[in-house]
Amino acid sequence: MPGMNTPMTVLVTGATSGFGEATAERFARDGVRLVIAGRRADRLEALARRLSTTASVHPLPLDVRDRAAVEKALSTLPADFARLDVLVNNAGLALGLEPAHRANLDEWEQMIDTNNRGLVVVTRQVIPGMVERGRGHVVNVGSVAGTYPYPGGNVYGATKAFVHQFSLNLRADLVGSGVRVTCVEPGMADTEFSLVRFGDAEKAKTVYQGVAPLVGADIADAIHWVVTRPPHVNVNVLELMPEQQAFAPFAVKRR
Ligand code: NDP
Ligand code: 8X3
DSSP: OOOTTSOOEEEEESTTSHHHHHHHHHHHTTTOEEEEEESOHHHHHHHHHHHTTTSEEEEEEOOTTOHHHHHHHHHSOOGGGOSOSEEEEOOOOOOOOOOGGGOOHHHHHHHIIIIIIIHHHHHHHHHHHHHHHTOEEEEEEOOGGGTSOOTTOHHHHHHHHHHHHHHHHHHHHHTTTTEEEEEEEEOSEESSHHHHHHSOHHHHHHHTTTOOOEEHHHHHHHHHHHHTSOTTOOOOEEEEOOTTOOOOOOOOOOO
């Protein structure tokens, strides 16, 4: 990473809540330069003000689904923030939990556009500079849903399987370049995730009842840990779950 006295520059997408906000908070404690991105500009401004006591922060209102906007925003970053050392591709969402034959196709498209298209557009814009400088780290936020299927996980889980495989394929391309790639794959975590998924605060609350779920700070710690390993160490994949969560048994429907 940068020289002894140069702080790292870290871009976090989806920094307006949950994992992204916690990750920005974690890196801010190290006094890095932070670019925080998300659609809700008011939240970005508030977070930037809050973190500015320890870090230099550049709020970047951005919808990752808008390729032209992403390309423009990332190619015109202020000079102090333009040389990115770490990209945390965290922006993403799940919508709905209906079985595939009843699911809403617009919601499927929005998940693909955000979790996959958005992620690859941001990545493609950022990695040439990292390769040129011979250093960098791309941390993609996948999910246990990309490995273990569950009813209603249909397209959401598939988008996260894409994130997992894209991360490994990035590794294959970037090996030896000084640019590291990690896929961090959390299980159930209490953020705004379920509120977004169901659009219903009461229903969202029930998801975490009786469970000590992961929280944003747990994932922020994991992301911070993979990034702060010595440069010769690449954590390929890091999967985390709450102690109270595990895998489903095979479903057998008997007639
Ligand atoms: P939150 O809903 O709290 O945060 C999601 C973030 O993504 C928000 O900051 C939101 O910002 C941003 N985002 C969503 N759509 C867009 C978009 N089109 N453009 C830019 N930013 C966008 O949920 P989490 O923190 O839980 O989710 C973060 C990531 O972690 C997601 O990729 C999610 O799939 C993944 N994940 C979550 C788990 C969980 O149980 N919570 C477990 C495993 C993975 P804004 O709305 O302001 O644009
Ligand atoms: C979020 C975890 O299990 O709700 O990616 O799909 S889960």
